[in-house]
Amino acid sequence: MIVGVPKEIKNNENRVAITPAGVEAMLNHGHRVIIENKAGVGSGISNDDYLAAGAEIVETAKEVFDRADMIMKVKEPLAAEYDLFKEEQMLFTYLHLAPEPELTAALLKKKVAGIAYETIQLDNGSLPLLTPMSEVAGRMSIQIGARYLEKTYGGSGVLLAGVPGVPAAEVVIVGGGIVGTNAAKMAMGLGANVTILDLNVDRLRYLDDLFGGRIHTVASNSYNIAQAVKKADLLVGAVLIPGAKAPKLVKEEMVKGMKPGSVIVDVAIDQGGSIETIDRVTTHSEPTYEKYGVIHYSVANMPGAVARTSTFALTNVTLPYALQLADKGWVKAVQENRALAKGVNVAAGQCTYEAVAKALNLAYTPLEQVLA
Ligand SMILES: NC(=O)C1=CN([C@@H]2O[C@H](COP(=O)(O)OP(=O)(O)OC[C@H]3O[C@@H](n4cnc5c(N)ncnc54)[C@H](O)[C@@H]3O)[C@@H](O)[C@H]2O)C=CC1
C-alpha cells in the first residue's frame, strides 16, 4: 500500500503524522511512504531524515493525495484540501466532525473512509489516540493561562502561586479526564488552588486519591459550575462526550460574573467548545479575544505549538493502528479490531458514528451495515 503524508496547513500546525521510525516500520511491512516536501520541518525532522529511512519526498500535497491509498494527517482537512480526496481513499487523522458540517459533506461525497484518531476507543472507555495530545494540551492550558493572567497580556495581574502573605490563584477545571488531570498537575505544581468538576463521581474519587486530597473535587451541575466559575482566576474547559459536540456548560451569565482580567482556556474547542461565550476558534497567531472583561483562549490545535514533543507522543500511539490499516486494508482491520472500528466516522458515503450523525442532523448508518 502507498501511505501518503501531506504537510499540515492549519495555522501554526507544526506536527507531522509520521516520524522516520514510522517510515521504517511501514517499509518493513512492505509498504511505500510518500511525504510532502518539508512536512517534518516544524517538528525538527528534515527531508533527509525521511529519505534516510526510505521515504520518497514529493513537492505537493496534490501528489500525495493523488498517489496514496491511505492518507495520514494530524489535523482535520481544511477547505483547501477537500478537492484533493480521491474516491474511497482512506484517511487516518483527527477529524472532530461534530462541529464540521462542510468537511463531513466533502468526505461523504468522495466516499472517503475517515478513521478519526479521537474516537478510537478501547473496551475500558479510554481513547488511546487522544490521550497523549490531551496530556500535552492539559499541561499547556496552565502555562498559557498563567501567561495571559499577566498584566502585559491584558490579564488581572495575578500570579498563580501567590506569595507568602498573598493568596494563590483559583484554577477551576471543568472535566476531570486526561486534559483536566494534566491541567491539575501543572496548576497544583505551580501552587495554585485547584478545583475540578466532573459528572463522574468515581473519577472525582480517583482524582481525590491521586492528588492526596490537595485539590477540591466537585460534582458537576449547573449550580456548582456557577459557584466555581465566580471565584476562578483561570478557568479550563476540559469536558468530552466522545464524538459529540461539547456541551455548553459555562453559560454567558457565569462569564459575565467572572473577575475582570481572568482567563478562560477552552481546550474542548475542537469539539465545538464548552463555554457559551466562546463563539470562535482562535489560532496560535491570534490566540485570544476579550469578552465581558475576560480573556478567552480557544485554539483547536494547542499541541501544534510544542510540535517536537507532540509529534513523537502522537506517532508513538498512531503507528500500531496505521500499520494494521495498511497491512489489512481498513475493512479487514476494523473487522478484527473493535477499538479501531470505533474510529470509523464516515465510510462509503455514510455517517457511521452516531454522535456525529446526531450533531450534524445526518442519517446514521451502523458500521456493520456498511461492512455487510
Ligand atoms: N484544543 C486542543 O488543542 C486539544 C483539545 N483536546 C480536547 O479536550 C477535550 C477533553 O479531552 P480529554 O480530557 O482527553 O477527554 P476525557 O474523556 O479524558 O475527559 C473528559 C471528561 O469530561 C467529563 N464530562 C463529561 N460531561 C461532563 C459534564 N457535563 N460536566 C463535567 N464533566 C463532564 C467526563 O466525565 C470525563 O472525565 C476533548 O474535546 C479533546 O478533543 C485534546 C487535545 C488538544
Ligand SMILES: CC(=O)C(=O)O
Ligand atoms: C486532539 C487534537 O485535536 C489536537 O491534538 O490537535
